[in-house]
Amino acid sequence: MFVIAILLVIAAVVLYFVGRSQDSTGLKMGSVGALVAGVFSLIVSMVYVVSAYEVGVPVAFGKVGTPMTSGMHVKSPFTDVTTFSTRPVDLNLSDKDVVEVRSSQGGVMYAEVTVKWAVVPTKAVELYKLAGSADAIQQRLVYPDSREIVRNVFARYTSEQGYTSDREKINAEIGALIKERLAPRGIDVTTVNLRNVKPSDALQDQIDRKIQQQQATERALEAARTAKAESDRRRIEAEGIARANKILNDSLTDKVLTNQCIDAYKAAAEKNPVYAVPCGNGNSAPVIVDGSKR
Numbered sequence: 001m002f003v004i005a006i007l008l009v010i011a012a013v014v015l016y017f018v019g020r021s022q023d024s025t026g027l028k029m030g031s032v033g034a035l036v037a038g039v040f041s042l043i044v045s046m047v048y049v050v051s052a053y054e055v056g057v058p059v060a061f062g063k064v065g066t067p068m069t070s071g072m073h074v075k076s077p078f079t080d081v082t083t084f085s086t087r088p089v090d091l092n093l094s095d096k097d098v099v100e101v102r103s104s105q106g107g108v109m110y111a112e113v114t115v116k117w118a119v120v121p122t123k124a125v126e127l128y129k130l131a132g133s134a135d136a137i138q139q140r141l142v143y144p145d146s147r148e149i150v151r152n153v154f155a156r157y158t159s160e161q162g163y164t165s166d167r168e169k170i171n172a173e174i175g176a177l178i179k180e181r182l183a184p185r186g187i188d189v190t191t192v193n194l195r196n197v198k199p200s201d202a203l204q205d206q207i208d209r210k211i212q213q214q215q216a217t218e219r220a221l222e223a224a225r226t227a228k229a230e231s232d233r234r235r236i237e238a239e240g241i242a243r244a245n246k247i248l249n250d251s252l253t254d255k256v257l258t259n260q261c262i263d264a265y266k267a268a269a270e271k272n273p274v275y276a277v278p279c280g281n282g283n284s285a286p287v288i289v290d291g292s293k294r
Contacts, residue, residue, distance in 0.1 A: 048073050048081050055121040056081045057128040067124040084119045084127065084134050088190055091115040091142050099150045107159035108200040114193045115146050115178060123186020130185060141185060149177045163197055170194060 049072050050056045056068035060079040068081065075081065093099050094112040101111050119127060119137070131137040153174050154162050162170060175192035182189055 046074055046077055048075050048079075050081075050083060053087050054083045054085055055119065055124045056083045057124050059128075064125055064128060067121060069121065082128060082133065084124050084137075086119050086121055088116045088118045089134075089138065091117065091138055091146065093143075093146065093150070094195070097143075099147050101151050101154035101162070103157060103159040103162050104155060105158055108202065109154065109159065109162055110198045110200070111150055111154065111162075111194060112196040112198075113146065113150055113174070114191075114195060115142060115189060116191045116193075117142050117182065117187050117189045120186045120188050127186045137187065142182065142187060145181050146178055149181065150174055153177065159199065163199055167194060167197060 048056065048058075048068070050068050050070045052070045054070060056073070058065035058068060058075055058079045058081050060076055065079070092112075092114050094114075099111045099113060101109050103109065117138075119134070127137055131140050153170055157166055157170060171192065171194035174194065175189070178192055179189040
């Protein structure tokens with residue numbers, strides 16, 4: 001725009017002198033119009049508007065100036081302004097950019113991660129010096145650092161932890177490390193989402209075999225527990241019977257047996273004729289029972 005303004009001013013001067021020499025009113029009016037257009041172009045080249053949710057970095061003759069916030073600013077015609085959006089941007093590490101990671105055991109997995117980041121307005125100058133543009137910030141800073149941290153964190157966990165049990169812990173650790181790495185550079189990482197972790201085909205086969213082995217071990221342990229419980233039940237039952245028999249054997253003396261024998265034959269004599277039977281061990285006198293008496 002500044003170059004156009006200079007050309008218009010030069011054209012206005014030329015038209016003016018030509019019109020004056022030829023005494024042409026049309027050329028003189030044309031010179032006035034060119035001069036007005038040149039002045040307007042010059043003013044426009046000195047005004048720059050930064051949109052909302054953006055920050056501008058002015059550069060004049062290789063020197064970087066103070067960041068411009070949203071609004072209208074007056075600048076030198078020789079100043080170029082590079083703008084950065086301050087809205088959050090999603091970096092999706094998936095599909096062709098999916099992160100290939102290795103566990104502490106060497107198992108290969110594929111992690112899909114989304115990193116939401118934004119430019120810190122007060123750090124726009126530092127980011128301009130590091131990258132030069134918003135696209136370069138993501139490609140040169142956020143992208144490689146995020147992939148490196150994801151790989152380093154997964155390398156401290158086993159395949160089972162990375163694939164199932166400790167995914168939330170791993171996600172939190174990755175987020176904290178990415179924020180810590182990028183914050184000093186002027187990049188605010190708002191969220192990190194570990195969306196999916198997929199094992200490689202070889203690792204999936206290992207996981208399936210291990211699950212089958214664990215299930216077989218659990219079945220064997222359950223069978224052993226059942227057999228032991230049944231063995232304990234039978235042992236306790238046998239011990240109880242043995243104790244009962246010992247108590248009974250200790251309590252059955254000759255006198256007790258004789259009394260029980262007499263009681264039994266009395267009950268039988270109520271329905272049978274009189275008869276004589278031995279009682280006890282056979283050495284005692286027989287018992288005479290009269291079955292005719294009621």
